[in-house]
Amino acid sequence: MRQRDRTSWERVRLANSGWLRPWEATLPPGSQTGPTTYAGLVRSLTRQARDGRMLPWLIFYDPVVGRGRPDFAGQLTVSGIVGGSASWGQIGYWVDERLAGRGIIPTAVALAVDYCFEVMHLHRIEIAIRPENGASLRVVAKLGFRPEGLRPRYLHIDGEWRDHLVFALNAEEVPGGLLRRWESVRRR
Template sequence: MLDVPFFRRPPPALKGETVFLRMPVLSDHAEWAALRDESRGFLVPWEPSWAPDELSKGAFRHRLKRYRAEFDKGTGISFFVFDAPTEALVGGITLSNIRRGVAQTASIGYWMGERYAGRGMMLAALQLLIPYAFEGLRLHRLEAACIPDNKRSVGLLEKAGFQREGLLRSYLRINGSWRDHYLYALIAKEHHVPVLEPRG
């Protein structure tokens, strides 16, 4: 059963010392498009193929509608990551494919603008998102998949406490090719949070 009452609340904002997370709004488009465009070569090897209108305002508006629909249905929540001191957009992080019932699981995905990579900002974002997922959403398990060659992503997940569980063969179509992915997971009790009964 979906946690409908929770998802009828206003979207959350998660605030830390170095970064803060909030759902994107239409006025973020110009900054988002500029950051993604300048980081294209850095991001493309690890992402699904970009559409011809990937960075257009119309495509961004459609993206926001999808984010809001997923949030309202309780199946996902997408955040932009901002540098706390400057309020500059630095990347994005998403909880998707939220499964309730006997699973209580979600998948994590993320991207970072090239100029901000290597500064610990995505680790800080994960450290905000993980307690929200386990305590706020009462999830039991978080999963993340990354291409084995993506050393930054492997290092990030391991620093955040995720455990590698196996190799998913030909798992996702990335930049036009089916790619193997490592599967990583984190369980609530491993993150030292109270084990909470799911709502609903």
């Protein structure tokens, strides 16, 4: 994430506020507040990235490669990165509603997983999804994430503690890379 992307990020977030609200993390009562501006968010995420705890990425989409600057499409974050004997991270993402259903998020997730496994040498990636989020459930199904079960009242989302289904992949489950597997699924 860069400061120069503020206008695009804020425009898309504002246009999608209602669509994203049911899936967005919120702070429970009594929590310390986080950044209140885009600049503060970028500084916070960049600091965590430098500490090796997070990978914050913006997603851009160019339907006609080479026509100019791609459209800002959303965000993907690998958070909770732990090394050592655990060696894992968790992916969260969102996409502009007008671009949903075009394979953008599965592609972004596949790229992020490959980076985590091949460059960061993580062993495991998890994605937690509210059971009501059919679009995200389709993403993990398309990519072959393994369902691991329900975590009751797992994350504070849209003002309440919400149940989440957890899906995971270990590095040895995608020896040729997740992007390659996803591309072969798309060609079929």
